Amino acid sequence: MTDKLILSDDEWQKRLTPEEYAVLRHHGTERPWVGCFVGTKDPGTYVCAGCGNPLFRAGEKFESGTGWPSFTRPVAADALTERVDRTLGMSRTEVLCARCDGHLGHVFPDGPAPTGLRYCINSVSMRHVPDGYALPLVTA
Ligand code: FE
Numbered sequence: 001m002t003d004k005l006i007l008s009d010d011e012w013q014k015r016l017t018p019e020e021y022a023v024l025r026h027h028g029t030e031r032p033w034v035g036c037f038v039g040t041k042d043p044g045t046y047v048c049a050g051c052g053n054p055l056f057r058a059g060e061k062f063e064s065g066t067g068w069p070s071f072t073r074p075v076a077a078d079a080l081t082e083r084v085d086r087t088l089g090m091s092r093t094e095v096l097c098a099r100c101d102g103h104l105g106h107v108f109p110d111g112p113a114p115t116g117l118r119y120c121i122n123s124v125s126m127r128h129v130p131d132g133y134a135l136p137l138v139t140a
Helices: 009-015 018-026
Strands: 045-048 054-057 080-085 092-097 103-108 118-121 126-129
Touching: 009 018, 018 103, 054 118, 080 103
Parallel strands: none
Antiparallel strands: 045 054, 045 126, 080 092, 092 103, 103 118
């Protein structure tokens, strides 16, 4: 991963759409089945909508039936950070972009082989980059 991208809350609000800002910077969750990457199978890489950090490869996307894009593993071990999320009366593992600390979703231990993990990610937190295109890394 490249250097961290640290921006003020005001700067994030200027750069992101209201939907991106609510999810990435304030831990929002998009409604199930409405995200733009539900059911898509296009080859390529999913990058952070906030900073462009590569997060997931399309080949590791699977149909979880949950209504959110789901992946079995990140593109690299250092692409994501995790932390315990005890909101909503549950203990879940929150997944954040390791570069900009943007909220992406959660990871659950009920995914398919080989990892057994299900990364349940908001579509609005990601952009899809087709294979052969440069990854748009955002800088301060
Ligand atoms: Fe990011």
